[in-house]
Each structure stands twice: as structure tokens, then as C-alpha cells.
Amino acid sequence: MQGLTSLPPARQAACCPVTTVSSSSSCSWRSRGRGRVAGRRRVFPAVSAATAIEVRDLSFSATGRNGRVVPILRDCSLQVPAGQLWMLLGPNGCGKSTLLRVHSSSVLAGLLNPTSGTVCVDGPTSFVFQNPDHQVVMPTVEADVAFGLGKFNLTAKEVRYRVRGALDSVGMSKYLKIPVQTLSGGQKQRVAIAGALAEACKVLLLDELTTFLDETDQIGVIKAVRNSVAGPGGVAALWVTHRLEELKYADGAFCMEDGRIVMQGDASSIANFLRQKQVPHLDFGF
Numbered sequence: 001m002q003g004l005t006s007l008p009p010a011r012q013a014a015c016c017p018v019t020t021v022s023s024s025s026s027c028s029w030r031s032r033g034r035g036r037v038a039g040r041r042r043v044f045p046a047v048s049a050a051t052a053i054e055v056r057d058l059s060f061s062a063t064g065r066n067g068r069v070v071p072i073l074r075d076c077s078l079q080v081p082a083g084q085l086w087m088l089l090g091p092n093g094c095g096k097s098t099l100l101r102v103h104s105s106s107v108l109a110g111l112l113n114p115t116s117g118t119v120c121v122d123g124p125t126s127f128v129f130q131n132p133d134h135q136v137v138m139p140t141v142e143a144d145v146a147f148g149l150g151k152f153n154l155t156a157k158e159v160r161y162r163v164r165g166a167l168d169s170v171g172m173s174k175y176l177k178i179p180v181q182t183l184s185g186g187q188k189q190r191v192a193i194a195g196a197l198a199e200a201c202k203v204l205l206l207d208e209l210t211t212f213l214d215e216t217d218q219i220g221v222i223k224a225v226r227n228s229v230a231g232p233g234g235v236a237a238l239w240v241t242h243r244l245e246e247l248k249y250a251d252g253a254f255c256m257e258d259g260r261i262v263m264q265g266d267a268s269s270i271a272n273f274l275r276q277k278q279v280p281h282l283d284f285g286f
């Protein structure tokens, strides 16, 4: 898996049958607003109470500029249990972000029309992208985390309770009144995650959040996600990364190559798999 190394550069309790994803899906979507394309929400019951994300035999092809159909995802299947953090690893261009977006926003955007397969994702779901400056939309941390709560018809006391609880989960309680523009990139990512948690999201889809962060911020964000999935809400997270050193924070991981999931398992199995493949820079801290 050459190239898989340090990088360049949001449940319904009831179960329902697996739903086939299509561009005409009736799933409801909402954006947290300007800049938080990252905060689209989807209510899409999972196949079982213990499974937050289930993808079966998912394929996706895109039509290139020359009209040629290019296969990007090939028969991908994965499951992420509720209350766990799983990572999606793979070399540049292998399809990680595409797989994450089939779960989430791109059906709405009309960009992704899965060729075949099924996706079932617990809701509400939140999607957070890598650019920290696109994650926060309000002047203060408190206002930003409360931003999506207007729809719930909560009392002011309930809003405060949710905001504080969410900020606590991501280790940002003491920043409640702080202007968002004074935050570091990683702190902005943690505020975005707190916004999702305040809205009681069940699934966090996280696309290379640490790409632009320094090491301290990187560790702060991954620990915030780790702590969020450890909470009582049973939140599940799927974290796309190139950074192998983040694997030690995961309950498990999927490795992708050329549009396929080629390996899945707990963190140490994945580490062994990558060692056997002689992926460079294998210091996982195990």
C-alpha cells in the first residue's frame, strides 16, 4: 500500500430494512448553515441498534470529462458499531472520501449516484470536513455550538445544558465565551464536533480533520472524538485519515486500495497488515 503514510498535504432506536441508496433517496437533509456544509444531517435508521453504519456491496462510478465511466468504489462492505471509532485508511485517490460521501452529503449534491449496493446509517448524522475555517459560523463558541438547536424548541436552560455537555465532551468547556476567530484550527474542529453532539448526532463522519493541524491540535481533535464516542450517547465515528499514528485511537479500521476494502480489523491487526505490506513510517505506538 504504497503512499499510505504520513500525508501530503452527525439514532432512531427502531430498526428498519437496509435502504438502497439512490440519488432520489427521500432522506431528509439539513445544513447547519453558511460554511457548515459540514453539518448536513440525515435521519436514516440503522439496520440494528448495535450497528451505526452498514454498507453492503457498494459500488460507485463517475463519468470523467472525456465521457468515460471510471469505477471508484468497488463492492465495498463495512460495518461500524454504535459507540465506536473506526478509521478508513488508504493511499491517495483510493476512494476514502468518496466512500464517506456516499454515506452522507453527495447524494444530495447529485455528485454521487451509487451504481449498486446498500447503505444504512444511523441518524442524525454529521459530516465534518478538513478545513477548520469552514466549520464555525457564529461569533462565539457558545453561539456556534447552540447554532443548530433552534429547530428543537428547547428552553434556554436546555440549550445551555446541551451546549455545555457537548463542549465538555470535546474538552472545550472553558472556551464557552471565547470568540471563534481566536481559536486554533483544531479547536474549531472540536467546536464543530460539539455542535454535532449538541444536536444529539449518532454518527460522525470525519474527513481528514487533522490534515491542516499541528501535532498538538491533531491529538486534541482525535482525543475529542475518542471521548465523544465513549460517552453515553452511543455515537459512532468514521474517521478518514492518512496518518497511521492515529490508528492507536481507533476501535478498528478499514484499509482501502483502488476502490476496494482490502482489510478490516482492530487497530493492531491493521498495523500488522500494514507492516507486512511494508508501508513506510510504521510507528503506531503499540
Ligand SMILES: Nc1ncnc2c1ncn2[C@@H]1O[C@H](COP(=O)(O)OP(=O)(O)OP(=O)(O)O)[C@@H](O)[C@H]1O
Pocket: 062, 063, 064, 070, 072, 090, 091, 092, 093, 094, 095, 096, 097, 098, 099, 111, 242
Ligand atoms: N465525481 C468524480 N468524477 C470523477 N472522478 C472522481 C470523482 N470523485 C472522485 N473521483 C476520483 O476518484 C478517486 C478517489 O477519490 P477520493 O477523493 O475518494 O480519494 P481519497 O482516497 O479520499 O484520496 P485522498 O486521500 O487524496 O483525499 C480519485 O482518483 C478521484 O480523482
